[in-house]
Amino acid sequence: MRIATWNVNSVTARLPRVLEWLAVNKPDVVALQELKCTDAAFPTMDIQALGYEIASHGTGRWNGVALLSRVGLVDVTRGLVNQPQYDGVDEPRAIGATCGGVRIWSVYVPNGREPGHDHYHYKLNWFTALQVTTATELSAAPDRPLAIIGDYNVAPTDDDVWDINQFTDSTHVTAPERAALTKLRSAGLVEVMPRALKGYPYTFWDYRQAAFGRGWGMRIDLVYANELFASHVTDAYIDREERKGKGASDHAPVVVDLDLG
DNA sequence: ATGCCCTATGATATAGGA
Numbered sequence: 001m002r003i004a005t006w007n008v009n010s011v012t013a014r015l016p017r018v019l020e021w022l023a024v025n026k027p028d029v030v031a032l033q034e035l036k037c038t039d040a041a042f043p044t045m046d047i048q049a050l051g052y053e054i055a056s057h058g059t060g061r062w063n064g065v066a067l068l069s070r071v072g073l074v075d076v077t078r079g080l081v082n083q084p085q086y087d088g089v090d091e092p093r094a095i096g097a098t099c100g101g102v103r104i105w106s107v108y109v110p111n112g113r114e115p116g117h118d119h120y121h122y123k124l125n126w127f128t129a130l131q132v133t134t135a136t137e138l139s140a141a142p143d144r145p146l147a148i149i150g151d152y153n154v155a156p157t158d159d160d161v162w163d164i165n166q167f168t169d170s171t172h173v174t175a176p177e178r179a180a181l182t183k184l185r186s187a188g189l190v191e192v193m194p195r196a197l198k199g200y201p202y203t204f205w206d207y208r209q210a211a212f213g214r215g216w217g218m219r220i221d222l223v224y225a226n227e228l229f230a231s232h233v234t235d236a237y238i239d240r241e242e243r244k245g246k247g248a249s250d251h252a253p254v255v256v257d258l259d260l261g
Numbered sequence: 262a263t264g265c266c267c268t269a270t271g272a273t274a275t276a277g278g279a
Contacts, residue, residue, distance in 0.1 A: 009278085010268055034278090036269065061269050062277070111279060153279070172279060198263095206279070207266035214264080218279075244263055250278080 001071065001100060001258045002027045005149040005221055006242075007108070007204075007251035010036040011066070014249055015043050021242060021253065022050050028071045029099045031106030033151045033251075035064025035092075042066065057092040064092050065108050065150070071100030080129040081136055086110065086122045093126070096137070098144075101260070102229065103137060107150035112171035120171060123153070127180035134187045138226060145229035145260070148189065151204075151251065152222045156181055156191065159200070160219035172220060184224055192223040194236040194254055201238045204251045212243055221254050232258040 004027040008014040011032060022030070035042065035058040042056045053073040058064030067073060077096040085091075096105040107130065112123040130148070137146055154177045158164040167173045185191070194201045202217025211217070223236065235257040243252040 013268065034268095111277080113277085113279085170279080204279075205263090209266085210264040211266095212263055220279080240263085250267075 001029070001102065001260055002255065003029045003031075003102070003104065003147065003149070003258065004253045004255045005031040005033070005106065005223065006253035007033040007151040007221060007249060009034050009249040009251065011064075012037050012041065012043060014247070015046060017242070017247055017249070019046060019050065022047070022052070025239070025255065027255065028069065029102070029104055030068040031104060031149050032066040032068065033064075033106060033108040035066055036061060037064060055095060055097050057095040059092050062091070063108055065095045065106040067095055067097045067099070067104060067106050069097070069099040073097050073099050080126075080133040082132055083129045084122060084125040086119065094130070094133070101144065102258075103141065103144050103146040105148040105150070107148060107152070109151060109153045111153050112177070115169065115171060115174055123171070124176055124180060127183070131180075131183050131187055134184060134189060138188050143228070145226065145232065147223060147225040147229050147256070148184075149223045149254070151220060152181070153220055154178060154181055155218050155220055156222070160202075162202070162216045162218070172218065188226055189224040190227060190230050192225055192230055192233055192236050192256060194223070194238045197237055197240060202240075203238050203254055205243060207250050221251055223254060223256055229258070232260050234259050
């Protein structure tokens with residue numbers, strides 16, 4: 001089974017590249033983030049035509065997550081347990097489903113904007129809800145492979161950004177954010193580390209300042225999974241080729257191959 | 262070359278991204 005996660009930065013703007021990428025790479029399950037459209041505006045027909053069932057959770061201009069599957073898609077859950085609001089709004093940032101016997105969540109963790117900002121506290125509270133959801137999911141089905149994949153908006157270590165000296169007083173690298181990842185591991189998840197195809201395996205390069213060409217990347221799109229899921233992994237990599245050229249998302253897809261026997 | 266920002270919106274600027 002091939003599973004991928006990809007922050008597409010607008011599924012409608014990215015549609016030609018998404019369709020091409022699906023056709024070439026033939027993933028069985030895809031977790032998308034930053035749809036930037038409502039469920040009604042999601043390009044359902046085009047993606048169904050490639051053989052995928054779709055569960056989306058999008059409300060408009062910002063955020064939005066989806067799962068695509070061609071190995072079944074059941075027991076869809078939208079939102080986290082005790083998910084906090086931001087500015088009085090329940091944002092669409094998490095969706096879970098069972099696909100081919102594997103429980104998969106697509107998550108888009110809040111950015112945080114800057115340490116101390118309301119959005120930063122929201123980010124940490126959102127992680128707490130993700131930890132609660134993880135514990136709930138793990139206890140509900142301890143013998144089922146589980147993966148929580150998506151844009152975590154946290155670089156796990158200093159090596160996961162191109163230059164840590166550029167990140168003083170920045171989000172994505174602070175101790176509380178990294179502690180949130182540690183708590184997920186304490187709850188029973190492990191990180192599936194993608195291999196480097198060329199240089200360090202970053203997943204995001206800002207559109208500005210020709211960051212991709214300069215290698216100014218970050219590894220913030222992560223695969224967290226229970227031990228059972230991880231035990232079946234045969235390969236994991238970042239498709240940095242997809243970041244190249246005109247019309248690319250600022251994130252590259254992360255691909256995980258499993259042998260479920 | 263991998264290359265000097267992108268997206269959606271009560272749009273003709275603005276918010277958000279990380």
